[in-house]
Amino acid sequence: MRDLGALLALPSLWVDHTPPEIADGLLSVVTGMLRLDAAYARFHGFDGGPALESWRPTGAEPPGQLVRAVDGTGAEAPAIDSGIETTAVRAGGSPPEPPLLARMTTLALTLPWGTGLIAVSAARPDFPTERETHLLRVAVGQAAIALHTARRLAAEQNARREAEQALERQSRVLRSLVEEVGPVLGAASRRIEEASREVARDAAREAAHPVDAPNLTRRELEVLGLLAQGLSNKEMAAVMWLSDRTVERHITGLYRKIGVARRSEATAYALRHGIA
The missing domain is CATH 3.30.450.40 (GAF domain)
Structure with a gap:
């Protein structure tokens, strides 16, 4: 026994x-x-x-x-x-x-x-x-x-190990996306903050000295709206089916008409006038 x-x-x-x-x-x-x-x-x-x-x-x-x-x-x-x-x-x-x-x-x-x-x-x-x-x-x-x-x-151990490996691969992909997209999102956030400050400053100036919006052409309004959305010159050219040089020419004329020198100022102008 x-x-x-x-x-x-x-x-x-x-x-x-x-x-x-x-x-x-x-x-x-x-x-x-x-x-x-x-x-x-x-x-x-x-x-x-x-x-x-x-x-x-x-x-x-x-x-x-x-x-x-x-x-x-x-x-x-x-x-x-x-x-x-x-x-x-x-x-x-x-x-x-x-x-x-x-x-x-x-x-x-x-x-x-x-x-x-x-x-x-x-x-x-x-x-x-x-x-x-x-x-x-x-x-x-x-x-x-x-x-x-x-x-x-x-x-069971093999299945668990394969699941952990798959999860690790997904985590690596997500980390890679965050590392790639993070700087772009940061730059966009900074541009929005800068544009907001420009809007606030321009609103204060206009409150003290009201001005009329210049007479912009349909194409210039379209360029201003895309610019305010954060598109680059090349992206605007692709959307509008224009060459890069033509877009640059429209932007130069637009800056002169609305009296700005930077993209952030143009964005603030578009937001202030409801163009974006």
Whole structure:
């Protein structure tokens, strides 16, 4: 019962572990608990990536006999027990029965996201006992739960990371727009303030010395209105379908008629006379 309780606690112990760590931990647990000589695990279906493999004893290559058992080769005298297949591995020799080298047990899994195959072996003629079979099934089942949880958490973390990256890209674009538009808005604000001051000064002067608005042509009124809206000479030329030189000529004549020398003064004049 103590071994069973320890196995049931495995998913909580493997929280925040990666799938390779969980697979490696599974083999460490069953190798020690069942006194195994060798163990091998292979899981398929991790989002189209390569198969996840782990083995005991550790080394550059997994145990060949167990790999062949997982691949479905080298089986001899299978004994099926509750979905677990046990095979006797014997030494070469003449009949009737070569000596037993080990007994090998394989277990196939069907998971929500793929498949898993486990193979273990021990050089004991009674391996696996009913208790060992039960413990192996429980350990593998708990590992499957932990792997499924780790895969789901990884997917959530990836989605959250992608959302954060998208938000950061949007923030960079907004910062870039602010940096680009900020000086333009600042200049426009300063021009409006300057024009407002000009309007106030001109209104005070006209209150003391009223004057009549000069007789402006339709084209000059149009130029004055666009100028008061903040358009540049080139922008006014594009709107009025005129050349830059023609617009400059209209502005020069306009300044002379209304008695101003700067764009801010012309803007104030247009606002004061309701032309803008």
